[in-house]
Amino acid sequence: MSVTIRPGEVFAHATEFDRGIRRLLPHYDQLLTALSWCIPPEAQRVLDLGCGTGNLSARILQRLPQVQIMAMDYSPAMLEQAQAKLPPNQTTFITADFGAWAVNPQDVPPIEPVDACVSSLAIHHLSDAMKGQLFRQIFAHLRPGGCFWNADPVLAPHPHSAALYQRVRQAFTAAEPIPERGIVQTCGTSSQDQLATLATQLDLLKTAGFVGVDVVWQWFGVAIFGGYVPV
Numbered sequence: 001m002s003v004t005i006r007p008g009e010v011f012a013h014a015t016e017f018d019r020g021i022r023r024l025l026p027h028y029d030q031l032l033t034a035l036s037w038c039i040p041p042e043a044q045r046v047l048d049l050g051c052g053t054g055n056l057s058a059r060i061l062q063r064l065p066q067v068q069i070m071a072m073d074y075s076p077a078m079l080e081q082a083q084a085k086l087p088p089n090q091t092t093f094i095t096a097d098f099g100a101w102a103v104n105p106q107d108v109p110p111i112e113p114v115d116a117c118v119s120s121l122a123i124h125h126l127s128d129a130m131k132g133q134l135f136r137q138i139f140a141h142l143r144p145g146g147c148f149w150n151a152d153p154v155l156a157p158h159p160h161s162a163a164l165y166q167r168v169r170q171a172f173t174a175a176e177p178i179p180e181r182g183i184v185q186t187c188g189t190s191s192q193d194q195l196a197t198l199a200t201q202l203d204l205l206k207t208a209g210f211v212g213v214d215v216v217w218q219w220f221g222v223a224i225f226g227g228y229v230p231v
């Protein structure tokens, strides 16, 4: 029987996510490590949007053991996995839709200003208008000098690059069987993939007020990009 899932849960069973994502997405671990390096060494508070099973937060804590994490996700099943992985004394779990938080932050438990905000493989489920709204909300929740880095699939800027991205991804996807996928149903502000080009997203970041907007890692159709709040 097919299992319906929220956008971003990917697999029918959250217990399969950590194994499945490594088969589905080439260089997933390298991506997490690269993103963890984007966080300044002196950071104290980090917000992880769409934390899933907690792999990015765990990678950040490995490198920066002093950090307090605010981990937000709308999926109880994914959060349950994250809770089993992340230290309770260093993690605050927030069950919320980050798009709804962007529009009505008062509906979510208050989040104090943070030094860094990160997200991996989650924001591409929002429409471009909502991505822009979320970038503005993140900007408003960062301390002066704070930063935001997002790792996400991006829309190819040309059909030739779309074919290239697909060719490479197929060639690098693990040959081992991939766990059962769920049937994605729109949930809150997220729906099936709504990819935007890197150029569009860099513009959205600049419009939100970020400076030093940059792309620090890219592997064909997946990129890490972000910027800073002026001091």
Ligand SMILES: C[S@@+](CC[C@H](N)C(=O)[O-])C[C@H]1O[C@@H](n2cnc3c(N)ncnc32)[C@H](O)[C@@H]1O
Pocket: 006, 007, 008, 009, 010, 049, 050, 051, 052, 053, 054, 055, 056, 072, 073, 074, 075, 078, 096, 097, 098, 099, 100, 119, 120, 121, 122, 125, 188, 189, 190
């Ligand atoms: C592919 S998983 C990635 C999880 C984790 N960041 C990682 O890299 O392993 C995407 C996560 O984003 C969450 N997500 C998607 N849209 C969301 C939204 N609007 N609000 C909160 N969480 C969302 C999903 O529940 C899922 O846990």
